[in-house]
Amino acid sequence: MPSVFTPSTQTELARFVAGNAAGSRQRLRPIGGRTTLSANVANSEEICEIRLGDLKSLVDYPARDMTVTVEAGMTVAELQSILQKEKQRLPVDFAQATRATIGGAVAMNASGPRRAGHGSLRDYLIGVSAVDAQGRLFHGGGRVVKNVAGYDLCKLAIGSRGTLAILTQFTFKLRPLPEAEGLIWTTFDTFAEIENVLERLLVSAARPVAVEVLTPPAAAVIANAAHASLPIDRPVLVIGVEGTESTVMWQIEQLRREMVPFGVQDLQTCTSEAASPVWSALTEFQTPADDPITFQANLRPSRAMEFLTLAHAAGVLAQCHAANGLIVGHIPAEPGGGTPPLGTLTKLREFARTAGGNLTVRHADENLSSRIDWLGDPEPSATLMRQLKKKLDPHELLNPTWFDGAGK
Amino acid sequence: MGPSDGRPVTAHVRGPSLRDETETASVMMTAHEITRASASVPVGLLQELRGILSAAAVVDEPQRLVVYECDGFVVEKNMPDVVVFPESTEEVAAVVRACNRHNVPFLPRGAGTSLAGGCLPVGGGIMIALTRMKAIHEINLRDRYAVVDPGLVNVHLTQKLKGSGYHYAPDPSSQGACTLGGNFATNSGGPHTLKYGVTVNHVLGAEVVLANGDVVMLGGPTEDIPGYDLTGLFVGSEGTLGICTRLWVRLTRDPAAYRTMLAVFETVDDATVAISEIIGAGIVPAALEMMDQGIIEAVEAAFHFGFPLDAGAVLLMEVDGLELEVDAEATRMESICTACGAREVRRANSPEERLKLWKCRKQAFGAIGRLSPSYCTQDGVVPRTKLPQILQHIQDVSRRYDVRIVNVFHAGDGNIHPILLFDERDPDQVERVLAASDEILSRCIDLGGSVTGEHGIGVEKINFMSRLFSPDDLAVMGLIHDCYNPEGRLSPGKMLPVLAGCGNEHMPRRVPGRKAAL
Ligand SMILES: Cc1cc2nc3c(=O)[nH]c(=O)nc-3n(C[C@H](O)[C@H](O)[C@H](O)COP(=O)(O)OP(=O)(O)OC[C@H]3O[C@@H](n4cnc5c(N)ncnc54)[C@H](O)[C@@H]3O)c2cc1C
Numbered sequence: 001m002p003s004v005f006t007p008s009t010q011t012e013l014a015r016f017v018a019g020n021a022a023g024s025r026q027r028l029r030p031i032g033g034r035t036t037l038s039a040n041v042a043n044s045e046e047i048c049e050i051r052l053g054d055l056k057s058l059v060d061y062p063a064r065d066m067t068v069t070v071e072a073g074m075t076v077a078e079l080q081s082i083l084q085k086e087k088q089r090l091p092v093d094f095a096q097a098t099r100a101t102i103g104g105a106v107a108m109n110a111s112g113p114r115r116a117g118h119g120s121l122r123d124y125l126i127g128v129s130a131v132d133a134q135g136r137l138f139h140g141g142g143r144v145v146k147n148v149a150g151y152d153l154c155k156l157a158i159g160s161r162g163t164l165a166i167l168t169q170f171t172f173k174l175r176p177l178p179e180a181e182g183l184i185w186t187t188f189d190t191f192a193e194i195e196n197v198l199e200r201l202l203v204s205a206a207r208p209v210a211v212e213v214l215t216p217p218a219a220a221v222i223a224n225a226a227h228a229s230l231p232i233d234r235p236v237l238v239i240g241v242e243g244t245e246s247t248v249m250w251q252i253e254q255l256r257r258e259m260v261p262f263g264v265q266d267l268q269t270c271t272s273e274a275a276s277p278v279w280s281a282l283t284e285f286q287t288p289a290d291d292p293i294t295f296q297a298n299l300r301p302s303r304a305m306e307f308l309t310l311a312h313a314a315g316v317l318a319q320c321h322a323a324n325g326l327i328v329g330h331i332p333a334e335p336g337g338g339t340p341p342l343g344t345l346t347k348l349r350e351f352a353r354t355a356g357g358n359l360t361v362r363h364a365d366e367n368l369s370s371r372i373d374w375l376g377d378p379e380p381s382a383t384l385m386r387q388l389k390k391k392l393d394p395h396e397l398l399n400p401t402w403f404d405g406a407g408k
Numbered sequence: 409m410g411p412s413d414g415r416p417v418t419a420h421v422r423g424p425s426l427r428d429e430t431e432t433a434s435v436m437m438t439a440h441e442i443t444r445a446s447a448s449v450p451v452g453l454l455q456e457l458r459g460i461l462s463a464a465a466v467v468d469e470p471q472r473l474v475v476y477e478c479d480g481f482v483v484e485k486n487m488p489d490v491v492v493f494p495e496s497t498e499e500v501a502a503v504v505r506a507c508n509r510h511n512v513p514f515l516p517r518g519a520g521t522s523l524a525g526g527c528l529p530v531g532g533g534i535m536i537a538l539t540r541m542k543a544i545h546e547i548n549l550r551d552r553y554a555v556v557d558p559g560l561v562n563v564h565l566t567q568k569l570k571g572s573g574y575h576y577a578p579d580p581s582s583q584g585a586c587t588l589g590g591n592f593a594t595n596s597g598g599p600h601t602l603k604y605g606v607t608v609n610h611v612l613g614a615e616v617v618l619a620n621g622d623v624v625m626l627g628g629p630t631e632d633i634p635g636y637d638l639t640g641l642f643v644g645s646e647g648t649l650g651i652c653t654r655l656w657v658r659l660t661r662d663p664a665a666y667r668t669m670l671a672v673f674e675t676v677d678d679a680t681v682a683i684s685e686i687i688g689a690g691i692v693p694a695a696l697e698m699m700d701q702g703i704i705e706a707v708e709a710a711f712h713f714g715f716p717l718d719a720g721a722v723l724l725m726e727v728d729g730l731e732l733e734v735d736a737e738a739t740r741m742e743s744i745c746t747a748c749g750a751r752e753v754r755r756a757n758s759p760e761e762r763l764k765l766w767k768c769r770k771q772a773f774g775a776i777g778r779l780s781p782s783y784c785t786q787d788g789v790v791p792r793t794k795l796p797q798i799l800q801h802i803q804d805v806s807r808r809y810d811v812r813i814v815n816v817f818h819a820g821d822g823n824i825h826p827i828l829l830f831d832e833r834d835p836d837q838v839e840r841v842l843a844a845s846d847e848i849l850s851r852c853i854d855l856g857g858s859v860t861g862e863h864g865i866g867v868e869k870i871n872f873m874s875r876l877f878s879p880d881d882l883a884v885m886g887l888i889h890d891c892y893n894p895e896g897r898l899s900p901g902k903m904l905p906v907l908a909g910c911g912n913e914h915m916p917r918r919v920p921g922r923k924a925a926l
Pocket residue numbers: 479480515516517518519520521522523525526527538558579580581582585586587588589590591592593594595596597598599646647648650651652653773862863899923924925926
């Protein structure tokens with residue numbers, strides 16, 4: 001059994017980590033809500049779990065400054081409900097919000113459909129505190145929305161997967177909650193037709209905040225989760241808009257008119273109450289379910305529809321944030337439970353590569369775990385990343401196996 | 409230390425020195441001495457540089473080097489020994505490798521509009537000016553990015569994109585001169601970064617020449633590259649981690665519609681309360697800028713826009729979005745201003761009028777010469793609700809130190825730019841300006857803010873770092889510095905105090921900057 005440490009303050013954590021660095025040098029694994037752990041590191045007997053669930057205070061919320069400072073162990077849902085009371089939000093979508101912690105979300109660079117319109121955590125995180133492998137409690141950035149003093153440690157925290165430091169506290173800048181939101185759900189015969197629409201959208205009179213493309217089985221999962229009867233028999237394009245009641249209606253009408261000439265087969269709109277379960281289903285889709293492999297690919301947006309064509313032909317349930325070129329896919333088991341779907345993974349990764357992108361595995365079944373290349377092609381800057389890891393964590397105490405891929 | 413030990417020697421200054429106008433003049437007069445100084449760059453290095461670059465791209469004549477002794481921060485000066493003008497990444501890398509072989513420091517320079525002394529060649533050495541690398545390599549509207557050279561002037565990209573429906577969002581007031589490489593290094597902001605974010609929010613990737621001469625690609629045209637966001641780390645690193653030789657920048661959709669307004673207030677107090685109220689009401693204006701009476705006077709004399717000379721302050725406000733919504737937003741802001749005591753709120757009635765308003769704002773600094781022989785701009789930031797407090801504090805400081813201070817700044821971000829007016833020939837005034845600046849920035853820290861919102865630490869504010877950050881914070885930043893710039897030859901003496909041992913560990917600021925910006 002791994003040992004466990006559950007700090008109740010950041011200083012207590014720093015003291016513990018410093019003691020560890022000076023003493024037994026156990027390897028440490030920061031733990032938030034455990035929603036993405038399978039992606040993170042190998043299970044290891046000698047690892048000490050640092051459970052951040054008790055570091056969950058709201059440190060400061062000067063709502064009229066539109067910033068908030070919270071500890072890493074607070075759940076995303078709790079933060080969002082605190083902000084909602086002031087009609088504000090952190091406009092990034094997080095899956096499993098009631099379990100996922102803010103720390104985990106930052107460490108994994110979580111995002112969802114709204115990133116087309118609102119960007120990702122790197123656009124909102126303005127201050128960070130963390131404990132490094134030596135037990136130093138340090139911070140970067142601050143609590144003001146504009147600040148260029150010192151290196152931008154916030155950027156390093158995002159997506160660092162617990163490998164650089166144990167993240168303990170964050171300051172975000174916030175946005176007002178929109179008054180209304182709406183979605184148009186459309187189907188097309190092919191992904192190639194959807195690509196034509198995506199090109200048209202580049203000069204749309206509307207300003208969508210979400211542009212999602214789904215393979216039919218992914219659409220089925222989403223419609224089902226939203227308890228909505230939506231067309232799912234063909235490739236699906238979902239566009240989301242926000243604003244006032246009137247700008248939402250206007251944009252939906254505008255988008256409808258712009259899209260129809262491109263071969264829309266079915267079109268359904270969801271506004272007010274009807275929209276929100278669909279938004280959440282679109283956000284939750286990324287969570288691994290029963291399928292043996294879940295991946296994320298990042299491509300140039302212009303190549304994403306080709307990727308989806310390929311993925312769909314291989315039976316993959318895929319969702320694409322089309323404005324950003326990000327794709328989440330679940331690869332189902334071969335029929336009859338036979339050979340694991342490693343061939344599909346290889347094929348898709350190859351395409352991602354030729355499209356100037358990459359593909360990383362976020363979840364794999366235990367029995368596949370050691371046979372999988374989790375990280376895909378090393379990025380050109382991989383050497384620099386390793387150097388930095390080595391500099392900040394010379395004894396490789398923090399989530400040590402991640403760089404070689406979990407499971408190895 | 410001399411030529412024989414292979415280290416560069418600068419005859420007139422070792423490291424940045426503090427000098428007043430007379431001393432500066434004396435430096436200019438001793439040009440022939442400086443010839444000898446630059447000759448003290450190891451001969452071998454000079455020869456190598458001439459082998460790497462064309463003859464015209466290696467400058468070591470003192471008369472021409474004088475231009476490079478400082479940037480927009482004119483207080484501390486030091487000439488580089490040589491300035492080179494590479495035209496390609498390979499040339500930059502070759503120059504860097506040559507400098508390393510000869511153990512000579514080097515630093516990048518864009519347009520030299522830095523207001524924090526980012527381009528000061530601390531310890532002399534080789535200055536790598538990127539202004540000849542100014543191509544636009546690709547504009548890809550489908551994937552919404554552009555690939556550009558670091559020496560490209562910000563506004564040239566804007567001009568190139570005109571009519572495409574897309575633009576590059578960060579618009580520093582210096583955009584007519586500053587380069588995208590300089591913007592990358594300082595993480596520049598501008599009036600419209602209130603809604604759209606600063607440079608780092610719009611840089612997807614960069615090709616960088618590291619301190620050891622290696623060329624690496626950080627990020628690129630695809631988002632969410634697996635691993636650490638090194639692009640995000642290098643942006644704003646003030647040239648201390650690498651030299652950017654190519655950038656991939658995000659293109660942003662043009663707003664469908666905008667409304668530009670000018671609200672006129674009797675007092676600065678009323679105007680700052682209005683800013684607080686607008687932000688507090690959950691409005692996200694595209695821009696929200698304040699000018700006080702002193703600056704209005706100067707701007708009006710220069711541009712004859714028709715600003716009311718008796719107003720205490722004006723707010724230049726812009727909202728953008730769909731045609732359908734901008735009027736409602738504009739009206740909301742107007743009524744907040746009126747409720748806070750605005751005497752009138754005007755709307756720009758045509759694109760021309762809007763442009764003129766923005767021109768007045770962006771060139772406000774050029775107009776300051778009309779008010780005073782010397783001036784010094786600070787770049788503090790406070791939480792937006794603290795604006796009334798910091799502006800009152802500035803007025804109070806102005807009274808107590810008997811220094812005239814005018815204000816023009818990115819109000820919506822809480823990023824103040826108090827401009828202290830003085831005559832640098834009067835040492836007593838200089839002392840008072842320094843003390844006043846220090847007090848203002850210290851108050852920014854006390855109010856929970858920062859000492860720089862966009863101009864950077866450079867050499868100017870290096871002493872504030874240990875007031876903003878703990879020794880542990882600085883130690884971690886030091887590790888990052890040493891990770892990519894272990895010998896400290898790349899841009900020594902910048903941003904981090906007591907680093908790289910370049911002789912400027914202790915650099916008391918005695919003379920405030922004169923240049924200013926908005
Ligand atoms: C009138 C005026 C108005 C201004 N308004 C604003 C404003 O609104 N917002 C704002 O943010 N700033 C403003 N500034 C400050 C300045 O213009 C910005 O910091 C700008 O980004 C500097 O660009 P530059 O090309 O002049 O860079 P330089 O001054 O040449 O260099 C700045 C720093 O970047 C480094 N550097 C330059 N090029 C590279 C490169 N390719 N790779 C790595 N490092 C490099 C240099 O070593 C130096 O440390 C203003 C300045 C003036 C004079």
